[in-house]
Amino acid sequence: MxxxxxxxxxxxxxxxxxxxxxxxxxxxxxxxxxxxxxxxxxxxxxxxxxxLAAAEIPPRSLHTGVMAALPAVRQLPPRVTGGRTVLPMSRRHIRRWQQRxxxxxxxxxxxxxxxxxxxxxxxxxxxxxxxxxxxxxxxxxxxxxxxxxDPNSVTRTATLSGGGTATVVASSRQGEAAVFYSGLPVLPDGRVYQLWYGKNGTMRPAGLLTPQRATGSALLTGSPQGADAVGITTEPHGGSTSPTTTPLALLSL
The missing domain is CATH 1.10.10 (Arc Repressor Mutant, subunit A)
Known part of the structure; x- marks a missing residue:
């Protein structure tokens, strides 16, 4: 070493x-x-x-009880293990353990x-x-x-082709749009509902609905400014950059 x-x-x-x-x-x-x-x-x-911080002072009764019980305790004989006799520790070993x-x-x-x-x-x-x-x-x-x-918000409601309904509320003043949905069928594992903003037939991603939840609400990602529709499709887990299925609903704004 x-x-x-x-x-x-x-x-x-x-x-x-x-x-x-x-x-x-x-x-x-x-x-x-x-x-x-x-x-x-x-x-x-x-x-x-x-x-010392973790030490506890034993009660005086503990020492008295131990000393009183000693005469009645039989000393154990040497323990035999695998044909070998295991002797008690020597005083030197005991002192060493006490120091440790x-x-x-x-x-x-x-x-x-x-x-x-x-x-x-x-x-x-x-x-x-x-x-x-x-x-x-x-x-x-x-x-x-x-x-x-917002009194000037636009509200549209539609029935999805796969079942359930969705209502989109878009506020130009807030620069936000929200969707409220109910009765959506549970999708197979690995599929999710995805939201889209549409403009002249071109779709851009606008977020995902919470998986395995038939009823709820969600804020669309991004501003509705310039969009003329909101679409909902089913996509692979994690979503897509462009729709891979026909929209279940397309709500005009």
């Missing part, structure tokens, strides 16, 4: 998370690397503070902080999306109301 590799092990060494061989190598490295020694000390101080417990607790705290941070970001993102959807819905409703309130 190179000296450059050893410089990256300060965090793992501070939390006693290195394999024994790497731990010995890094311990020797600390004897002549002041920067790593400083990093290890800072990591351990931070881990200790995190561990604060660092392990700190590592658990760091992991918990990461999980909580991710959850908080996800929750904030979901809340932002919800507010954005609510704002779009309010804007949609306000625009529809303005189009309907």
């Amino acid at each position: 190179t000296s450059a590799d050893l410089h990256t092990l300060t965090g793992a060494y501070a939390l006693d998370a290195l394999p024994e061989e790497q731990e010995r190598a890094f311990h020797a490295h600390l004897n002549h690397c002041r920067s790593c020694t400083t990093e290890v000390r800072e990591f351990r101080e931070t881990a200790a503070r995190l561990a 417990l604060p660092h392990l607790a700190a590592a658990a705290c760091l992991a918990a902080c990461g999980i909580l941070g991710t959850w908080a970001l996800h929750t904030q993102h979901a809340a932002d999306e919800q507010r954005a959807r609510a704002a779009r819905a309010e804007q949609h409703a306000a625009t529809l109301a303005a189009v309907l309130a």
Whole structure:
């Protein structure tokens, strides 16, 4: 292992998370690397503070209860696994684990902080999306109301050849047009209803209706200025740049 590799092990060494061989190598490295020694000390101080922040003081009754129960607890015999006897840990191992417990607790705290941070970001993102959807819905409703309130708006209603009805309201003052539809047959998967502005027989895309919704309303994309009709066709999912089917309805403006 190179000296450059050893410089990256300060965090793992501070939390006693290195394999024994790497731990010995890094311990020797600390004897002549002041920067790593400083990093290890800072990591351990931070881990200790995190561990104390998450620590709880056990009630006095817990110690009394444990000590009172000890005489009645039978000591377990050595456990045999696969023909081998598993002996209890020595005091040296126990002390070593006791020394590691604060660092392990700190590592658990760091992991918990990461999980909580991710959850908080996800929750904030979901809340932002919800507010954005609510704002779009309010804007949609306000625009529809303005189009309907225009006394000079043009209103046309037609029955679609495939079933259902559609009403188009166009407001030159607002520069908007809206369609209100009901009873539209549900299209097969991969097909959508598409809106068009027509001018002298040439059609330009004006948006899609919400898939799998038989009744609703939609604002057409773009201004009706210069258009002489609004058409509705069925198109492949995602819409088309020009109609691929005969219009189900063509409403003159």
